[in-house]
Amino acid sequence: xxxxxxxxNDHSPTFKKSFIQLPIAENLPIDYxxxxxxxxxxxxxxxxxxxxELYPIINNPFVLLKRSKPILKLKKTLDREIKSNYLLKxxxxxxxQPSLSGEQNIEIIVTDVNDNAPIFDQMFYRKSLPxxxxxxxxxxxxxANDQDEGENARITYSIEDQLNxxxxxxxxxxxxxxxxxxxxxxxxxxxxxKARDHGIPQLNNYATLTIDVTDVNDHVPNVLLTExxxxxxxxxxxxxxxxxxx
Ligand SMILES: [Ca+2]
Ligand SMILES: [Ca+2]
Ligand SMILES: [Ca+2]
Ligand SMILES: [Ca+2]
Numbered sequence: 389x390x391x392x393x394x395x396x397n398d399h400s401p402t403f404k405k406s407f408i409q410l411p412i413a414e415n416l417p418i419d420y421x422x423x424x425x426x427x428x429x430x431x432x433x434x435x436x437x438x439x440x441e442l443y444p445i446i447n448n449p450f451v452l453l454k455r456s457k458p459i460l461k462l463k464k465t466l467d468r469e470i471k472s473n474y475l476l477k478x479x480x481x482x483x484x485q486p487s488l489s490g491e492q493n494i495e496i497i498v499t500d501v502n503d504n505a506p507i508f509d510q511m512f513y514r515k516s517l518p519x520x521x522x523x524x525x526x527x528x529x530x531x532a533n534d535q536d537e538g539e540n541a542r543i544t545y546s547i548e549d550q551l552n553x554x555x556x557x558x559x560x561x562x563x564x565x566x567x568x569x570x571x572x573x574x575x576x577x578x579x580x581x582k583a584r585d586h587g588i589p590q591l592n593n594y595a596t597l598t599i600d601v602t603d604v605n606d607h608v609p610n611v612l613l614t615e616x617x618x619x620x621x622x623x624x625x626x627x628x629x630x631x632x633x634x
Pocket of ligand 2: 414
């Protein structure tokens with residue numbers, strides 16, 4: 389009993405780990421509680437741990453609940469797309485005069501949830517194409533952006549319509565002409581393009597591409613010859629074989 393009165397505050401509160409990382413999904417509900425490990429102080433009574441504090445005070449989505457052990461409680465919704473990590477400091481104090489303390493740094497890593505659908509740069513696109521546009525040529529490139537990360541942001545493009553006249557590269561969004569156009573048959577096409585991500589569940593969005601087919605002069609050989617003759621005569625000598633091959 390004599391020794392009890394002689395106890396001095398010769399131990400500081402100590403955390404088992406001075407730094408911990410806590411991965412937490414961005415859709416964690418408000419008031420969710422995350423229990424933390426208590427610090428240890430080998431002194432008795434008041435000289436043992438009396439209090440915890442959590443920093444920073446502002447710009448911290450968590451508050452500290454002080455029960456028998458410290459608990460983080462979420463008070464603001466998280467959004468990984470805005471802020472993906474928080475550096476917090478938990479300090480344990482004993483009741484000595486002056487009090488001794490120990491601290492633990494906590495990195496909150498906000499992990500991604502698929503909460504954003506791909507967004508096209510535009511909802512409506514328009515493109516003019518001559519009716520003699522070569523098959524398999526790239527006629528357009530469409531682009532959508534997804535703010536999530538990893539698979540949640542990986543986009544696959546597809547053409548929804550069954551026209552079978554256009555093809556799309558699922559990864560790049562490049563659109564190809566698959567069949568020849570004919571101004572006399574159809575002057576305009578409207579295709580719906582879907583962008584989906586690879587999250588669970590998948591999210592998607594749509595855009596519309598309107599293609600206007602433009603008329604091309606039927607007398608193509610005459611036009612070409614005139615151009616070839618004109619160009620070459622204005623420059624150097626006439627290459628007869630080139631003229632004939634056209
Ligand atoms: Ca102590
Ligand atoms: Ca989010
Ligand atoms: Ca997200
Ligand atoms: Ca997404």
